Amino acid sequence: MMLKEVIKKADILLEVVDARFPDETRNSEVERDIARSKKPFIIVLNKCDLVSKETIEKTRSRLSQIAPTVFVSIKDRFGTTMLRHKILETAGIKGRDILVGSLGYPNTGKSSVINGVAGKHKASTSPISGHTKGLQLVNAGSRIMFIDTPGVIPFGENDEYIQGILAVKDATHLQDPIGVAMKIIEKMCAENKPALESFYHVTIEAQDSYDTLILIGRQSNFLRKKGEVDETRAAIKIINDWQKGLLMI
Numbered sequence: 001m002m003l004k005e006v007i008k009k010a011d012i013l014l015e016v017v018d019a020r021f022p023d024e025t026r027n028s029e030v031e032r033d034i035a036r037s038k039k040p041f042i043i044v045l046n047k048c049d050l051v052s053k054e055t056i057e058k059t060r061s062r063l064s065q066i067a068p069t070v071f072v073s074i075k076d077r078f079g080t081t082m083l084r085h086k087i088l089e090t091a092g093i094k095g096r097d098i099l100v101g102s103l104g105y106p107n108t109g110k111s112s113v114i115n116g117v118a119g120k121h122k123a124s125t126s127p128i129s130g131h132t133k134g135l136q137l138v139n140a141g142s143r144i145m146f147i148d149t150p151g152v153i154p155f156g157e158n159d160e161y162i163q164g165i166l167a168v169k170d171a172t173h174l175q176d177p178i179g180v181a182m183k184i185i186e187k188m189c190a191e192n193k194p195a196l197e198s199f200y201h202v203t204i205e206a207q208d209s210y211d212t213l214i215l216i217g218r219q220s221n222f223l224r225k226k227g228e229v230d231e232t233r234a235a236i237k238i239i240n241d242w243q244k245g246l247l248m249i
């Protein structure tokens with residue numbers, strides 16, 4: 001379904017973002033469209049199983065100033081009850097069903113969030129009274145009804161690294177794996193350097209993420225014939241590890 005359609009039909013919107021890269025996986029245009037619609041929205045930071053508690057707290061206090069913010073891990077079944085409460089509280093609708101729309105870039109976990117929140121209540125329904133005929137809804141219990149197809153935010157031309165970090169494109173299909181790997185290194189160094197160091201058995205002293213990439217490549221023995229580091233191979237390894245959820249921020 002189109003983003004704009006979801007915004008139009010919903011009473012409340014969830015912007016589903018990746019907890020590891022909240023700023024990069026939020027979308028300011030979409031948030032502007034939501035603001036114009038005057039509908040409430042909740043920022044849902046999914047995949048929080050891949051993020052440390054400290055990072056969660058920092059992000060929460062920062063983003064709460066923009067909108068109600070809930071951390072979930074659909075994988076670990078964490079946070080879904082909190083999200084249900086937040087939906088009921090934020091929507092502020094009494095006496096009728098609440099239509100919830102979810103929005104986000106591909107692979108942030110929009111479908112997982114719908115299924116995770118609906119859980120055992122899950123039941124598909126078709127038209128409900130007072131709403132557009134044919135609108136497919138997922139009944140999640142306690143008056144919460146999800147619009148069953150999420151609104152997918154399209155990638156822009158310069159969003160290749162977001163496609164990399166969200167695992168929409170695997171490492172070998174990226175034009176610039178080195179750039180994407182450097183982004184991941186930068187992020188890890190800022191948020192949880194010890195995790196990066198212990199995963200690749202290195203001690204990182206360099207400030208420059210390219211130097212760190214080379215260090216990891218050397219330690220992993222990714223060398224070309226003459227002994228210099230194969231930085232593309234190192235980058236692909238880092239992106240693969242990230243996409244498999246092996247690196248925790």
Ligand SMILES: Nc1nc2c(ncn2[C@@H]2O[C@H](COP(=O)(O)OP(=O)(O)O)[C@@H](O)[C@H]2O)c(=O)[nH]1
Pocket residue numbers: 046047048049050072073074075076104105106107108109110111112113150245
């Ligand atoms: N580690 C982790 N992976 C998740 C979580 N939720 C979803 N995923 C994974 O993220 C990928 C995209 O999920 P999906 O719900 O299809 O995303 P959508 O494209 O936004 O609908 C899938 O491989 C899921 O298994 C989570 O809480 N933790």
Ligand SMILES: [Mg+2]
Pocket residue numbers: 110111112150
């Ligand atoms: Mg989906």
